[in-house]
Amino acid sequence: MKDPVFSRRDALATLSAAILAPRAARADSAFAPAATLARGLDQLHALLISQDGALAVAQTFRGPDLDTPVNVKSVSKTLVSALCGIALERGEIPSVDAPVAPYLGRVIPRRGDDRLRQISFRHLLTMQSGLTPFAGSTYGGWVAGDHWIYDALSAPMVADPGTERLYSTANTHILGTALANAADTDLHRLAQERLGDPLDLALPPWTRDPQGNYLGGNDMRVSPRGMLRFGQAYLHGGQLDGTRIVPEAWVDASWRHTAPADIPGHAYGYGWFLWTVDGVQVRYARGYGGQMIYVVPDRRLVVVMTSDISRPATMTGHLGRLHALVEGVILPASDRA
Structure with missing residues (x-):
């Protein structure tokens, strides 16, 4: 049986209820409330928010620092x-x-x-x-x-x-x-040469199968800042700082609806989830436990979240709270920033 999906009101209420001793965050004033709310999510490790190429939030609440590669799961x-x-x-x-x-x-x-x-x-x-x-x-x-x-x-x-x-x-x-x-x-070599090197990020070796093939689709390790740079490349049509990373046509194809996703109202493309919030298109990568890269082209926005990989993230729990943070706090702030 699938987890029931929160309504917007329920998700935001759950997010608010999860706050634990919030403290002032060092963040751009428009996104400071998001950073403060995020600090109260005990499963969340880090939050980065970039708009128009400017880093508005770069917070580590627990876990490794923003430059340390972490398991990004799926x-x-x-x-x-x-x-x-x-x-x-x-x-x-x-x-x-x-x-x-x-x-x-x-x-x-x-x-x-x-x-x-x-x-x-x-x-x-x-x-x-x-x-x-x-x-x-x-x-x-x-x-x-x-x-x-x-x-x-x-x-x-x-x-x-x-x-x-x-x-x-x-x-x-x-x-x-x-x-x-x-x-x-x-x-591993393919990923380092074609993604890691041009994006200036390290991709340490990860899990291999018994035949020696690196596992495709799980356990790669990328730093939160590296995840942000990957998201920014997709935001800019596959390039970053003048360097072409991915063909622009591939970005477009990856963000086309191919099938419904496991969350009602969300769809799936080529390895990306597709979500529309009040007419605003949100594209996101998702990994077990709450490893997230959100890209919002209309708002020139990229949001990265990393979380505890030992705990699940469902729509009735941590994942629902992360989506609520994006829908109810970050997206409205991005419209005012």
Whole structure:
């Protein structure tokens, strides 16, 4: 059973109730209330708010400092999506509609479902591969296996490719491995060279599967300031400080509706969630526990939040409070700033 979704009034009331001994925050005056409210969320570690390229809030409430790489959980899926757009521009893959099987070597099961060879890069990006999903309660068993990609491809298909969104880290792990193979490198080196270096951020090595493939879609580590720079690049059509990071056409494609998301009223693109608040389009990356990058093009706004990765974030709890902070406090302040 899915968690019920807060109404706007309920979410804001819950946010207010979560405040613990608020203190004055060092922040731009328009966003100071947001920083003060954020301090009271005991699961929240850090908050950064940038508008028009100016850093209005840069607060660490608990946990590592703003320059220390932290586990961004499924924000990794959004980073892998960016790498797919870069690979497409470089000609390493011919199209998002190209089958992914030729980029996986001999890992496709010989007697596997015929539909496996129909799965495209687009299907993996949009979580519409049709593969059995491995996320949430099924994630632990999957990563305890001996061959994560083979196991994902061997499990019974539950839908035709392109017909149903089934959120799964296996999708982006397959995608990340295919992109690394297409570039004849590993996913860590690919991410550092194509995202880390141009954005001036360090991407330390992270989890690998038993075959040595870096996990695509989870456990990447990025500093909060690095997350902000990534969000700013998307805000500016894929470039930052005059350096092209991601093709502008890929940014546009990533922010198009492909399927409904797990939160009613929200949608999913290429690794990004899509949300409209009072006519204002909000695009966000989301990771377990409350690792967030919000990009609001109409307000020239980027918001980054990092949180305790050991605690869940649901719409009846921490995630609902983070969305409420954006909807009820940050967005109104951005209209006045």
